[in-house]
Amino acid sequence: MALAERYGITPAVHLHIAKDIPVAGGMAGGSADGAAALVACDALWGTGASRDELLAICAELGSDVPFSLVGGAALGTGRGEKLTPIEVGGAFHWVFAVADGGLSTPAVYGEFDRLTAGVEVPEPAASPALLAALRSGDSGALAAALSNDLQPAALSLRPSLADTLAAGTEAGALAALVSGSGPTTAFLVEDGPTALKVADALLASGTCRNARVAPAPARGAHVVTA
DSSP states (O other): OHHHHHHTOOOOOOOOOOOOSOTTSSSOHHHHHHHHHHHHHHHHHTOOOOHHHHHHHHHHHOTTHHHHHHBSOEEEETTTTEEEEOOOOSOEEEEEEEOSSOOOHHHHHHHHHHHTTTSOOOOOOOOHHHHHHHHHTOHHHHHHHOOOTTHHHHHHHOTTHHHHHHHHHHTTOSEEEEOTTSSOEEEEESSHHHHHHHHHHHHHHTSOSEEEEEEESOBOSOOOOO
């Protein structure tokens, strides 16, 4: 609708989304859907919108939508919608363990507020160690620099996620953390074969519903021609 209104187009379109990202999984699946729908409509209607125009519309749709359009690696400021691209010096290999059921993002943020009540929470800042690890493509250095401020809140609401994190670590993951607001958990591993090994171990542990491997960085939303 936002793109149609901007260009004076009647939004007569039907989209079918083949969604492969868990709902309420802490993986910005809805944001990815929004970015993909915007790119699809831009191509269908031939608006010729610039990347900056598309990013502005993405920011109206949601804080994570601009990143789903840009892809790669980026530093998000503001609500997360203001992006600065980050140089990445190599491929990183991830495993994502999908939990049974979802976890409400507002509930996780509410639990974060409860857990940090009376505590001075520092302003978020980019970690120099993390940025350096991305630039160098060093998986071990990146693992040491990873953190998620929402993880304690997610674990408070879903304590069983600790078992999933432990299973991935025991299987050889370099780092294990909750993805976003959860309940999906993410594991950084050394290489592709290790990713498959960790995914199999997570499934065998019975602590998750499914496990997926994914290389990074990945492209943002784009048109795929048959």
